[in-house]
Amino acid sequence: xxxxxxxxxxxxxxxxxxxxxxxxxxxxxxxxxxxxxxxxxxxxxxxxxxxxxxxxxxxxxxxxxxxxxxxxxxxxxxxxxxxxxxxxxxxxxxxxxxxxxxxxxxxxxxxxxxxxxxxxxxxxxxxxxxxxxxxxxxxxxxxxxxxxxxxxxxxxxxxxxxxxxxxxxxxxxxxxxxxxxxxxxxxxxxxxxxxxxxxxxxxxxxxxxxxxxxxxxxxxxxxxxxxxxxxxxxxxxxxxxxxxxxxxxxxxxxxxxxxxxxxxxxxxxxxxxxxxxxxxxxxxxxxxxxxxxxxxxxxxxxxxxxxxxxxxxxxxxxxxxxxxxxxxxxxxx
Amino acid sequence: xxxxxxxxxxxxxxxxxxxxxxxxxxxxxxxxxxxxxxxxxxxxxxxxxxxxxxxxxxxxxxxxxxxxxxxxxxxxxxxxxxxxxxxxxxxxxxxxxxxxxxxxxxxxxxxxxxxxxxxxxxxxxxxxxxxxxxxxxxxxxxxxxxxxxxxxxxxxxxxxxxxxxxxxxxxxxxxxxxxxxxxxxxxxxxxxxxxxxxxxxxxxxxxxxxxxxxxxxxxxxxxxxxxxxxxxxxxxxxxxxxxxxxxxxxxxxxxxxxxxxxxxxxxxxxxxxxxxxxxxxxxxxxxxxxxxxxxxxxxxxxxxxxxxxxxxxxxxxxxxxxxxxxxxxxxxxxxxxxxxxxxxxxxxxxxxxxxxxxxxxxxxxxxxxxxxxxxxxxxxxxxxxxxxxxxxxxxxxxxxxxxxxxxxxxxxxxxxxxxxxxxxxxxxxxxxxxxxxxxxxxxxxxxxxxxxxxxxxxxxxxxxxxxxxxxxxxxxxxxxxxxxxxxxxxxxxxxxxxxxxxxxxxxxxxxxxxxxxxxxxxxxxxxxxxxxxxxxxxxx
Numbered sequence: 099x100x101x102x103x104x105x106x107x108x109x110x111x112x113x114x115x116x117x118x119x120x121x122x123x124x125x126x127x128x129x130x131x132x133x134x135x136x137x138x139x140x141x142x143x144x145x146x147x148x149x150x151x152x153x154x155x156x157x158x159x160x161x162x163x164x165x166x167x168x169x170x171x172x173x174x175x176x177x178x179x180x181x182x183x184x185x186x187x188x189x190x191x192x193x194x195x196x197x198x199x200x201x202x203x204x205x206x207x208x209x210x211x212x213x214x215x216x217x218x219x220x221x222x223x224x225x226x227x228x229x230x231x232x233x234x235x236x237x238x239x240x241x242x243x244x245x246x247x248x249x250x251x252x253x254x255x256x257x258x259x260x261x262x263x264x265x266x267x268x269x270x271x272x273x274x275x276x277x278x279x280x281x282x283x284x285x286x287x288x289x290x291x292x293x294x295x296x297x298x299x300x301x302x303x304x305x306x307x308x309x310x311x312x313x314x315x316x317x318x319x320x321x322x323x324x325x326x327x328x329x330x331x332x333x334x335x336x337x338x339x340x341x342x343x344x345x346x347x348x349x350x351x352x353x354x355x356x357x358x359x360x361x362x363x364x365x366x367x368x369x370x371x372x373x374x375x376x377x378x379x380x381x382x383x384x385x386x387x388x389x390x391x392x393x394x395x396x397x398x399x400x401x402x403x404x405x406x407x408x409x410x411x412x413x414x415x416x417x418x419x420x421x422x423x424x425x426x427x428x429x430x431x
Numbered sequence: 432x433x434x435x436x437x438x439x440x441x442x443x444x445x446x447x448x449x450x451x452x453x454x455x456x457x458x459x460x461x462x463x464x465x466x467x468x469x470x471x472x473x474x475x476x477x478x479x480x481x482x483x484x485x486x487x488x489x490x491x492x493x494x495x496x497x498x499x500x501x502x503x504x505x506x507x508x509x510x511x512x513x514x515x516x517x518x519x520x521x522x523x524x525x526x527x528x529x530x531x532x533x534x535x536x537x538x539x540x541x542x543x544x545x546x547x548x549x550x551x552x553x554x555x556x557x558x559x560x561x562x563x564x565x566x567x568x569x570x571x572x573x574x575x576x577x578x579x580x581x582x583x584x585x586x587x588x589x590x591x592x593x594x595x596x597x598x599x600x601x602x603x604x605x606x607x608x609x610x611x612x613x614x615x616x617x618x619x620x621x622x623x624x625x626x627x628x629x630x631x632x633x634x635x636x637x638x639x640x641x642x643x644x645x646x647x648x649x650x651x652x653x654x655x656x657x658x659x660x661x662x663x664x665x666x667x668x669x670x671x672x673x674x675x676x677x678x679x680x681x682x683x684x685x686x687x688x689x690x691x692x693x694x695x696x697x698x699x700x701x702x703x704x705x706x707x708x709x710x711x712x713x714x715x716x717x718x719x720x721x722x723x724x725x726x727x728x729x730x731x732x733x734x735x736x737x738x739x740x741x742x743x744x745x746x747x748x749x750x751x752x753x754x755x756x757x758x759x760x761x762x763x764x765x766x767x768x769x770x771x772x773x774x775x776x777x778x779x780x781x782x783x784x785x786x787x788x789x790x791x792x793x794x795x796x797x798x799x800x801x802x803x804x805x806x807x808x809x810x811x812x813x814x815x816x817x818x819x820x821x822x823x824x825x826x827x828x829x830x831x832x833x834x835x836x837x838x839x840x841x842x843x844x845x846x847x848x849x850x851x852x853x854x855x856x857x858x859x860x861x862x863x864x865x866x867x868x869x870x871x872x873x874x875x876x877x878x879x880x881x882x883x884x885x886x887x888x889x890x891x892x893x894x895x896x897x898x899x900x901x902x903x904x905x906x907x908x909x910x911x912x913x914x915x916x917x918x919x920x921x922x923x924x925x926x927x928x929x930x931x932x933x934x935x936x937x938x939x940x941x942x943x944x945x946x947x948x949x950x951x952x953x954x955x956x957x958x959x960x961x962x963x964x965x966x967x968x969x970x971x
Contacts, residue, residue: 108485108910108919110874113960115922117938118486118910127926130935138931138948139445144453145952149929184440185448315926341952349953349966352927356871382871 111316126158126319133160133189135169140187141179145348147338147355148176148226148253151312155251155336156190156222158319162326163220167191168207172200172225172234175260176253198233200225201241204248212247220326223250227268228258231295235267242302245330249322252295252333255340263343267293270363271415272408273395275343280398289411299333300372306332308368312339313356317378321368337364345394357389362416365423377423386413450930454951456966458924458944463863463916463963467514467529472828473500473569473836477514477529481912482919484532484905490545493536497547500835501572501615502565504541504607507534508897509598510832511724519863519915523870525878528900528908535905541610547618551578556849559584559639561628561791564592565831566645566822568615569838570845574643575618577846582639583620586627592647593823594831596672597694599701600893631791631818641817641845644792644805645838648785648823654689656779661749667698667782674701683777685709687752689744690782691721696728698780699736703890711737711774713744715757715765730896733886741765744779752776787824802826810844810854811837819845863916867962872921876911879904914961918942924955924964 107118115128126132135156142149159167168191171177177194180187195203204223211219223241225234230252241248257275258264265275271289274280278287299307305328310318318336325332339346339354346354358364359378363386366378387409390396399405420426465478476499484492496503507530518526539545556579560567563585571581589595590612594603616622628634635642651666658664665680667690673680686702688695691714699710714721717740718728732738739754743765746753752774757765786803797814799806805813805820812819821837823829847854882898883889889896900908918941925933925942932948933955956964 106874106876106907106910108874108912109872109921109960112872112874113921113923114926115920117920124922125926128922130925130937134931136931137444137446138945139448139450140930141445141448141450142929144950145954146929150927150954153929153931180445184442185445186442187445347953348950349957351929351952351954352958 114315125315126161127154127315133157133165135160135188135190136180137187137189139185141182142175143340143342143348145341145351146175146179147312147340147351148255149179150351151253151318151336151338152176152224154312154315154318155224155322155334158322159220159222159249159326160190162323164218166219168193168211168219168221170195170200170204170207170221170223172223172229173197174226174229175255176224176226178260197229199237200229200234201248201250202237204250205241205244205246208247217247221248223248225252226259227252227254227256227295228266230254231267231293239298239302242299242304242331242333245304247329247331249325249332249334252335253338254335255338255343257340257343259340259343268295272399272412274398275395285398285405286395296333296335296369299335300369300374302331303372304331304333305329306368306370307335308333309335309337309364309366311337311355311359311364311366313352313359314366314378317366324368343395345397346392350392354389354392357384357392360384361386361389362420362425363389363412365419365425367423374423377425379427380420380425383426386416449947450950451932451945451947454946454949454969456951456953456968457946457949458951458953458955458964459967460918460941460944461916461963461965462860462918464860465915465917466517466519466862467527467915469862470513470517471836472513472830472833473506474839475499475514478912478914478917480536481527481529481532481909482914482917484536484909485912485919487906489536489539490543493540493545494548496533496536499839501547501569502537502611502835503533504537505565505594505603505611506832506835507531507537507899508603508607508895509594511830513832519865519868519913520911522865523873523913524875527911528878531879531900532905532909535900535902537611538607538899541607547572547576547614550575550618553580554578554846554849556580556640557582557638558641558643558845558849559634559637560643560645561585561631561634562592562645562647562822563587563590563622563624564645564647564822564834565594566647566834566838567592567643568612569835570643570645570821570842571620571838572615572618573839573842574845575615575620577842579846579849581620582623584623584626584628584634586625588625590622590624593649596649596675597668597697598831599671599674599697599704601700601704601889601896602697604895628791631795635818640849641819643838643841643845644813644818644820644824645822645834646788646791646824648787648829650786650788651781652783652786654781654783656744656747658747659749662747663749663778664747665778665780667694667780668785670698670780671701674705679705681778682707682780685711685775685777686780687711687713687744687774687776687778688780688782689713690784691716691723692782692784693723693727694785695782696723696731696736698782700731700734700890702780703734703736704893709737710735711739711776713739713742713754713774715741715743717741717759720763730883730886734890735886739774743767745771747776747779750775750777752779785823785829810848811841812844812848817848860916863962868913868915869958869960869962870913872923872958872960873913876907878911879908914963916963917961918963919961921960923958923960927954927958929954
């Protein structure tokens, strides 16, 4: 009659660590000796999701690559807040050139390492959504189609935050930015525009494409580990909420990322050679409203007049993701 | 040092930039009061002993448990676990089976022979305890641990009080009861059994420095029920006592028990086990309003005990009872309806509550008695300095657990009074609300049920009804605890800080905020599963 699971560890793998498990089974972030690729003293805003995402991803990459990683950073918040001359927050080999050329510079470094026979050193390119989706897109697409041996990570906070929250190709519909104000009949960013970069990356049929968020560390670390064990062009797209640009409370950064996935608005999945191979199932489904109402950039959907039409439209987008990426546990499981 | 063109400063780490200066609020680790601890009548630190048990340190968990309560194996059987009624986990799936884990630890302690730590060095004080029930035994245990010389007197041949003479064996097997009492005896508490104290003053004059009264309430209340001489009417306390003494009374084929408390249910279930074909509980209100524990009522129904709610006994004759139907009025009180019916009954057992035998206090004029109970102050001291009282004798819930709590409280106050000090209870932290938790992080896990003997089979014998948990299941159950308000080292704060401003101190040591770099974003507070970090404003 008593059918208890044999293994049950209180918080399972949801929390960062777990005192009931041997430390080898713990996440990189639970390790007191983690790299801290991006260390204290950086000038990111309170509650910055990008600073968190970058440390999560790079610490994991460092562990897999035995600390032999060179990082190329595009221009953007992450670059600006981490390296105001003469200070740096980086505790790994790190290089910044221009806004639009990070994938190309990464490609060059990978080629140089290959020429020198140092393929044990791995290259990670990274940037925000502006550098990735818009400004550096040509270079990135070239890196993909040549299948250069680089893991490129996009920290997506859905606008140009560093320069004052201007719309990017990754800004979602209805979101208010400084260039898509909440005025007129269709306030905020328009529907039907923008790019879905993970799908564009998949269209290049590169070895590995995945999405992740700062709300699920284990999933993010697993994907970095998997990507680092492969060669060729790999792409990781990480959702990183921005308290400043999204108008959310600094304490809610991780919570908002979690609601983005639990509502279905941000699908978490992985794909190999252009085919989706797995998706992270929604655990406690919520309506998109739960996600939207914590962010001032969607405030115009709730006041002065509630815009059910727009909320429904966003819900339809979430529902489409749920079907497209098979985000719900199928019945009977 | 020669520098490249246009470079004038040496590169340095951002650690030079103390971003802590941005902060207006700071996170602070706290230990809040979990709801379970707050509800425990014995003042157990439940969250703490579950936490210790979670990694398999059962003996350490048991030692932590018995700091407050010497009877885990008894509690794990007879406590009505108010802790589980308020358990935060109930809002997520089901309450943690605290009671079953407590029993597991208690049974393991008996099996392994774990010992109570040696008492503190002798205080030189002598304390007399009157009554060897749960309250008196608990007081004896705590006083002994504090180094006092304790004598406990009881009129019965064996110690245990209502745990022995009021709670049937199928709920509390006697080997368990005896084992936990024996441990107290081994501590060096002097038991003087078959020693009826009828004059308190004489007892005090035996040279005791303090006295604790815990004689309980064992006189069954009689309600006036018109009855013909041949009607067989008994009281519940006597029935249970006689069964324990091996002199089961003749109750007949059909037994009616009048009352809605736990004692009524115990008698009805006992009657079934003694061979009654029918045992019927008659109670003037409804099941929802009955004071008996709902789980007990359910078990009784499973065993075939019949329930007659909203009914009173008007008249008792030989073989039959006249019953009046009741109806609840607008305020929820039962009112007579004038409708009567006959109920066949060979005997009627009254379970209408108990009264305290106050005869030993007859010449103690400075003790205040109100409504048949002894009045005590917040230290559990009566009107006479040095005489304390607790358990069913004083106004309170009459449960074993409350008695155990009284014993502890009295012991700590007696100790302080003897040492000419005052017992000051550690300040009680704020109770943590469910809304302050972040339940997302806990794995999904429904409650592990304890096996029960099948109703029909168990109703024919006095074997224990509820079975214990095996180790694996007990561990699973302990790990369902959400550690409300207390850090359990999940590393979330350490992980989610964008500023790397949380310092991990190592196993068992918790965490510290590095205030040089903490910007006060509060993510650690939001993402703490157990709500054990709070934000406090910085002083301007």
